[in-house]
């Protein structure tokens with residue numbers, strides 16, 4: 001039996017600073033329930049981390065918010081207005097930007113060219129290159145990204161810098177909510193640090209950030225709010241002051257399941273086994289009764 005945590009309420013969903021609210025959202029593909037009963041409140045100035053293993057439903061959640069797929073149950077509200085996006089363009093027009101792992105950058109093109117890709121500034125019969133370079137340089141600098149030569153091809157930059165360019169571009173073109181699809185998954189420690197610093201700057205500048213990740217350590221460094229999905233359902237929903245990194249890591253690792261695996265492996269190599277910390281009812285003491293811990297199988 002696994003340990004799950006349910007949320008009763010964290011503030012009121014749809015409050016003034018809520019940019020995007022999902023209530024009891026579900027998505028079925030034929031008879032496959034990819035998401036069930038997912039609620040989420042993305043607020044300006046906060047990083048909402050969505051964690052989950054393969055098949056947990058993270059991509060499905062992104063697709064609903066980004067306008068690629070419509071949800072099949074529940075409601076989504078964007079700045080208070082009930083919404084079902086019919087296309088990614090519509091989602092972008094409402095201030096929702098999604099930065100995918102492949103980044104949609106052209107590696108052979110320069111930094112400034114990538115920054116304005118698809119949104120080029122014109123003057124007379126040509127492009128206003130000077131203005132585009134100036135703006136790209138200013139915008140990157142504003143967010144603390146130092147790229148000495150904006151004419152360099154993006155492919156020559158580090159993975160972290162490329163992530164930051166894709167994010168800065170989304171913000172410049174009007175994003176209020178930025179969804180980051182596993183931005184640190186392919187990066188080493190140092191480059192992940194570059195991206196995490198950038199995420200904290202976005203948070204501090206008032207944007208609503210949805211940080212999709214497998215990595216509880218990365219999430220805990222920048223997150224205000226944590227949601228773990230498992231088989232399409234929310235198994236943990238907690239604010240930062242309600243759980244420790246150890247608890248988040250244990251929940252992400254599968255808590256009880258990992259303990260059982262450890263016992264199994266212990267039968268083979270008893271001297272090598274380290275007992276994982278499993279979140280137990282009572283481990284987490286919410287300040288205002290906002291979080292409820294239940295024993296149960298999230299699959300039910």
Ligand SMILES: Nc1ncnc2c1ncn2[C@@H]1O[C@H](COP(=O)(O)OP(=O)(O)OP(=O)(O)O)[C@@H](O)[C@H]1O
Pocket residue numbers: 029032033034052053054055056057058059060061
């Ligand atoms: N188009 C589809 N048709 C049918 N089933 C789908 C479709 N897309 C996703 N699913 C199913 O929905 C569930 C959730 O998938 P999803 O891709 O959202 O998970 P994920 O958390 O993003 O996983 P990963 O980290 O591996 O990308 C899985 O069981 C998957 O097989």
